[in-house]
Amino acid sequence: MTSPQPPRPQTRAATGGGVNEATLHLPTTTPGSAAQPPPQAAQSAPVAQPAPVTQRTAPSPYPVRPPFRAPAPPPPAAPDGPMRTTGARPRPAPSPARPPQHWEGTGFRPDIQGLRAVAVALVLLSHVGYSFAAGGYVGVDVFFVVSGFLITSLLVKEVFDTGRISIAGFYARRARRILPAASAVTIATVVGAWLWFPVTRIEAVMQDAFTVIVYAVNYRFVATETEYLNADQMPSPFQQYWSLAVEEQFYVLWPLLLVGLLVLAKRDPRRLVGTALAACAGIFALSLVLSVLTTQISQPTAYYAAHTRIWELAAGAILALMLPTLKRLPKALAWVLGITGLAAIVASGVLYDASTPFPGYTALLPVLGTAAVIAAGSGAKNPASSLLATGPFQYVGKISYSLYLWHWPILILIPLAIDAEVGLGLNTVLLLATIAVAQLSYLYIEEPIRNARLLKSRHGWGLATGALSSVLGIALIVMFTVVYPRSVDDGPVDLEAVEEVENETEMAQRLQLGLGVETVPEGVVPPLAGIADDAPKIYKKGEDGACHLDFATTEPRQGCVFGDTESTTTVVLFGDSHAAQWFPALEAVAEENGWQLITRTKSSCTPVSVRSMLSGEGREYTECQEWRDNVFDELSLMSPDMVVVGSADDPELLGGDDHLQLWSDGWTSTLSRLKAAAGAVVTLTDTPWATGDSAPDCLSLHQNAVQDCLAEEPYEISYEERREAGVAAQQDEGATVIETGEWFCLDGRCPLIVDGIVVYRDTHHMSTPYAKSLTPLLAEALPAL
Template identity: 65%
Template sequence: MTSPQAPRPPHSAAGPGVNEETLHLPTTTAGMAAAPSAGSRTAPSPYPVRPAFRTPAPPTMPPNTGGHPRQPAPPLSAPQQQQPHQPRRTRWEGVGFRPDIQGLRAVAVLLVLLSHAGFGFAAGGYVGVDVFFVLSGFLITSLLVKEVFDTGKISIAGFYARRARRILPAASLVTIATVLGAWLWFPVTRLEAVMQDAFTVIVYIVNYRFVAESTEYLNADQMPSPFQQFWSLAVEEQFYVIWPLLLIGLLLLVKRHPGKLVNIGIAACAAIFAISLVLSVLVTQQAQPVAYYAAHTRIWELAAGAFLALILPTLKKTPKYLAWALGVAGLAAVVASGVLYDDATPFPGYTALLPVVGTMLLIIAGTSTGGNPVSSLLGTGPFQFFGRISYSLYLWHWPILILIPLAVDAEPSLGLNVVLMVAAVAVAQLSYQYVEEPIRNSRPIKASNMWGLVTGVACSLLGIAMVITMTVAFAKVPPEDEAPVDLEAVEEAEDVTEIEKRLQEGLAITSVPADLEPSLTGADADAPVIYEDECHVDAEATEPPGECAYADLESDTTIVLMGDSHAAQWFPAVIRVAKENGWKLLARTKSSCTPADITPYNSILERDYTECDEWRDNVLDEIDEIKPAMVILSGEDSPSLSDSEDQSPEAWADAWTSTLDRITASAGQAVTLTDTPRSPTGDSIPECISVNQDEVQECVLDHAKAMDDSGNREASMAAAQDAGAHVVETVGWFCISGECPVITESTLVYRDSHHISTPYARSLSTLLGDALPAL
């Protein structure tokens, strides 16, 4: 996300004090003012044009009438002598203030806002970030190249001082306000993670934190971070660290020759563009969240803008008729990508070329000396207003969208989001007027690079101080509350009558028990031990994870727990049964991988889950070899399936039949556990409880809505019975009287939106043991 351009300041005789946002005024030959050459174009001047200075010719000597020889003229003084070996810097005319670029910022930020507000026609509005990336590469590179032609060098201190006073004050204010708002209103279950987000925002690595979080299956249903928008700023800051240093290296390589720097810089941009684009395409196909947030898959977009900055003199020669066509095509490409793309579009990858190329065409059109109607449109008042506040608006709109509904206890809706977006515009204008502009233009801060850098450091330290204050001095959850649950101390329900009694009492619970296990803040870490042991494998694995044996390892009776995470959630109960019966238990579970013989679609990888098919085949081969006494299977009733698969209940039944036929041929017993209830909204149940701690009943699940209604549940049960498997119906262990409580006694039933907690699973051990067939 780049910062908006400020209006061009009045002409000043103080050439070295050019405002950064104006960026470029025409450079001149070193050492003197140069008259414009024929055909060249310079920035307009309020002063009358004067003829170029010419060195006066020496005075004409009178004719020699006295018969004396004429004396030669005295030699010219040193300043008058021509210095044939002194290098003359080539002039480089920059962009100056560009209203069209300011207007293009408005288009970018409005696309982002429309998308985040929930307008369906702008579902692809996230491409506005790509527009910002190209503009950032163009403007920053223009500034650096201009500095080289003016001074023969790049001042790293000056560059970072300007960036610090331009970016950090507003960013730090938003960070501090968001930390405070999250502490006040965000679910306590997510508060620690949000504070970690804030810290990574301050050190500009939050994009890679989101890479790690987005690839975590267990984080899929968590409330989005109020710092989500900062990922693009982190990418740009990482670019700002590398790009000036690379240009300095290239400048030294060409022995400080500005013209040669431009040539080698063009080659460098082309190489970076090509390599990063290829990586973007490949990584998008394999792990789309990584490609979306990572710098190495986005840097080609900034390189595209940098390339345009380096060929600026050529762009100025673009014919007027061509500028018209490029402007229309460019704006159409940017808007079309925002309208035609949606969450299902593989992005960035090759699809990001449309908004990137569109932005490049708009820059080229606006650079032409002939003008064009699109650039004129972008220069109008409304576009200039939103372009001017675009940086603050981009920063403020997201935490307002996330935090305010929590503060006023309102359900997010399109109508509410529109109101919040209007409020965000007002807040952004105030931020621009009273934070961005005063600090950026402060005379004391601009007086030296040191004060600019000090300003940046001070802003960062203030942000870090706020994070530490809210997490240490005003911690909401004592550290001892995060101790793992002692499963051996869990009281098991003796029979169905007792579990029904607990469920009925759970429906009457209104406040969170003080001794809740797991605690709300510990729910996200409450996973069966097979996760810690790496026996529950992740998305990339295709082989069983070694032996991964539990309970009685010397037993001659082996049982296997197989399926996705909905099978893994039963591990605390299954291992208890295995220990009591002296069985050897093998854990064979994999995230999002249904045991049914069908190809899923992985929402984290955003592609067909071929690794699941390979893993399932390998586990079935293992079962054929070891011939266990029992295989216990479980999985989601309606996982996301590949588009190539039949989505009907009949196809689902066939997929289960295929798997069970192989298992029943090799194992002594095949058992299927029906799926457990889940939040119909997909929201985390502990998060719901944390924002309704005195109204827990608000989070109770409706039985009909919490269970699968696609027909898959009944189809899989029928298929299992037909295949000779033993079916254990579990719904009565979770729901009663048409409702499913979320707390029973002092036990949290669910650790997220659709997985049961380890203590609740352990409490069902006796019931599960009684329901399993005898061996």
């Protein structure tokens, strides 16, 4: 169907005496002429030849009325029937009129530009550290809804205008819009991280950068942030790219889906709108359900994954498909939607915080709030849209993309570059600097490339721009990881070569010397560059998986037998990762004494019989309770000669307000069950915890000033009241209690390097070489079997 023809201009004939007949709506008369017949007569009369033009006189003030003629009856409707005839001349029957196929796009929407400003402001204020904006992460949800709305609006308008979707054109436009600025920030961040980031994190940062370039960094964060050993690492300087990865994944799939729906709709644009609405509604519902369920199971997965976030972009797409209806919103409804929607966005940013289970159902507040503001701005003028259209919102919205890209690496890397303490004051200054950098990025990267005539002339040029940006980023990563590495990881430490401590006196001497270390010694073990991989071998996955279990696994892993596997003397190591860290020493003791050693350890799962929260997930750790009960049942059947129990003192307890009593009762319950199953029960007190940065990170940044890392007593015995309550319960139950604090700290001070060994691999686990060095002390403290 062709577009309707524009209205033809009226014929303006020369008039006499300055009178314009067209303006007066009077018929033109000439001497001796009759008035023109009415339209009905003209349709049936023979076509007359035009009369010769003669000079006209002034028109009569009384128009000549034609004689009455009865109108001809309308022909019977027969749109699909045979051709109708009138008299001897055949004529085709008129086809029924169809509404014109036209879709009015959004054009430039100042209110949406203002929404971008609100979104980025919430994110920035949250990352800078302002407590009133602790929920500022909802700004990303605002971006998602806006993106879904704008992208779908553009694609649907293209269908109505051209009857098709140019996939190459769409990707070329996205490449010009997104990739140059994103690649510039990526390259700058890679260089900054190589210069200033701790060597302990360089390899991980380069892996982050690579996944940024291939648009998969959100799923890398799913993997790394659900990994227990990575829980306390420094944040990635590429953290902000996760939302761009989600949007890029949407951009890849959404136009392809619309093309498929267009084929399904037989290339009828209006049928496409209905089909796409149904598809979006289904995606919205399914993804929202997945988001709610996944948030309850694994909050990092729900936060970063595309399949649990796509419903937010689908919400924007639904708005775009309903645009003709939204344009007819009554003024009163537009006022209500605009004001309440904007209030919902701000309220979620202020009321939410790190403890809010998010996204899940709580993300509905900012998402529906954004949808309400967009809907209101599509209709009548309203206060919210007017506010968002003001100058400050327009300016921040204009540079919002660059602001979002640049703010995070500036906040992370600059304090490292100037060796400054991170705080609200410094971050505020860095935020102001980010605005200046973003302005320059907008003027000299975003706008020139997006509007370059050459790049807009052909789709291939736009796609080539994106490809070149990616290639440059990958080349830089390869250069810094292969050609110019910051340091070389020599692989796993030979634990057999570690010099062990002979007795308590030598231990005290080593600690004293460790407190005086000035520089990181040559050949320190484990090497700082590879310390992130330093973990007992029970963490390494074999054919049946790792012996140390992850969060989800509840069945004890079979085959995890060490030491003398044929021995009839059985010792079991039972507990969480703070028990697992003792494996190198306990394995050496078992081999020396001819014991069979079986490990039963699980990440973040205390052996103490309490209900606890799963750290970082915002839910009860039910898998821990199930696993613990399974181990108790197994030990009852196994009847080991000795069970060595270790636990962190930090679990977030559930079930009552008196946590000390809960902890004490939990130890009593656990030990009573173990005593009934085992010949001897031994407990190991918890190791020190960092009060700030981890020792490896600090040491890698101050390799010639180790005392700077010791200046504020970075490690100490923590949770002392809970520790004392646990020890009292252990002694009351007759367990052998091994106080480990004297093996780490001297007079309340805890060194970071002892006899050439880095004591801690992170903020609360000791390194495997240090554990191995304590083997004689542990052997002396264990009861004889």
